[in-house]
Amino acid sequence: MSDAATDMSAYWDRAGRVWVEQQALLDRIYQPIAKAVVDRADLRAGEAVLDVGCGSGATTFEAAWRVGPEGRAVGADISGALLELARRRAGEQGLESVDFVHADAQTHDFGAEFDAIVSRFGVMFFPDPVAAFANLRRALRPGGRLAFVCWRSPEDNPISQVPLEAAAPLLSEVPKFERNAPGRFAFADPERVSAILDEAGWRDVAIEPLDDPTPVTAEELMTMSLRVGPLNPILSNADAALSARVREAVAEALSPYVEDGGARMNSACWLVTARR
Ligand SMILES: C[S@@+](CC[C@H](N)C(=O)[O-])C[C@H]1O[C@@H](n2cnc3c(N)ncnc32)[C@H](O)[C@@H]1O
Incomplete structure (x- = not known):
């Protein structure tokens, strides 16, 4: 693995543990997004589908239901902790047409076996996105489809930025957001996404906004703000007084x-589709 890939792998081994811990909440909040991406992939019974950066498998499972027992749904991820949970959940649901592979999607040879690739927030972390999307294109049969969801800009997602801004004056170091760098908002600029996919050989690229204003309780909003996201690693090392x-x-x-103990946690995303 390159240094950048090793860094990402180490990062997701740690961050993956948080996603494991918060799996039920994350699944509920982002379920409509999994459904939207799988709908757009237009999966048919009997097809083979690859879910990139599958995490604990919510989108893989959604895809598996669509392709049915004659089809195949494979989730790929670099986080061992998340894959362990994904495999356990597949067993609990009795899903036999599902497989999970521990793989760096940027370089792994998936074989040209898939009819479609889907991803919910799993493709923004590649150090070399053009190489990654060229590699993923090779995983598809001729005519294969790509459908993924990524975040729009921090400005379009204010509710996820407010906690960081509120905490910043109390912290000695705040994670800096670098536009276009691998990370949550790497694909915020649709022109950049389009250019990356073009360069990687994809055609018929289409990018449209997707907004999902999921309701959460005030407590869930605090969990998303403090446990999931950039404040988590800082607070894990902070003393009790600072955390409070x-x-x-x-x-x-x-x-x-x-309002009334609840909030709308809008996820402002891009829904991106393309063909091999
Ligand atoms: C934001 S999480 C999304 C997880 C899942 N798709 C979901 O929506 O619940 C991003 C996922 O991408 C995975 N990931 C990051 N870089 C990857 C890579 N190069 N190859 C495979 N998976 C990767 C992480 O381990 C993590 O599980």
Whole structure:
């Protein structure tokens, strides 16, 4: 593995543990997005589908139901912790047409076996996105389809930025957001996404906005703000007094979004499709 790939793998081994811990909440909040991406892939019974950056498997399972027992759904991920959970959940659901592989999607040879590739938030972390999408294109049979969802800009997702801004004055170091760098908002610019896919050989690229205003409780909003996302690694190393002050500042800053104990946690995304 290259240094960048090793860094990403180490990052997701740690971040993956948080996704494992919060799996039920994340699944509920992002379920409509899994459904939207799988709908758009237009999967048919008997097809083979690859879910890239599958995490604990929610989108792989959604795809598996569509292709049915004659089809095949494979989830690929670099986080061992998430794959372990994904395999366990597949067993619990009795899904036999599902497989999970521990693989770096940027370089792994998947064989030209798939009719479609789907991904929910799993393709923004590649150090070399053109190489990654050229590699993923090789995983498809001729005419194969790609459908994925990625985040629009931080400005379009204010509710996810408020906690970081509220905590910043209390912290000695705040994670910097670098436009176009591998990470959550790497594909915020649709022209960049289009250029990457063009260069990687994809055709019929289409990018449209997808907004999902899922309702959450105030407590779930705090969990998403403090446990999932960039504040988590900082707070894991912070003492109790600092954690309490950050918690208070974040709750205060989020209060305008909360009404009657709940909030709308809008996910502002791009839904991207292309053909091999
Ligand atoms: C934001 S999470 C999304 C997980 C899942 N798709 C979901 O929506 O619940 C991103 C996922 O991409 C995986 N990932 C990041 N880089 C990857 C790579 N190069 N190859 C395979 N998986 C990768 C991470 O391990 C993580 O599970």
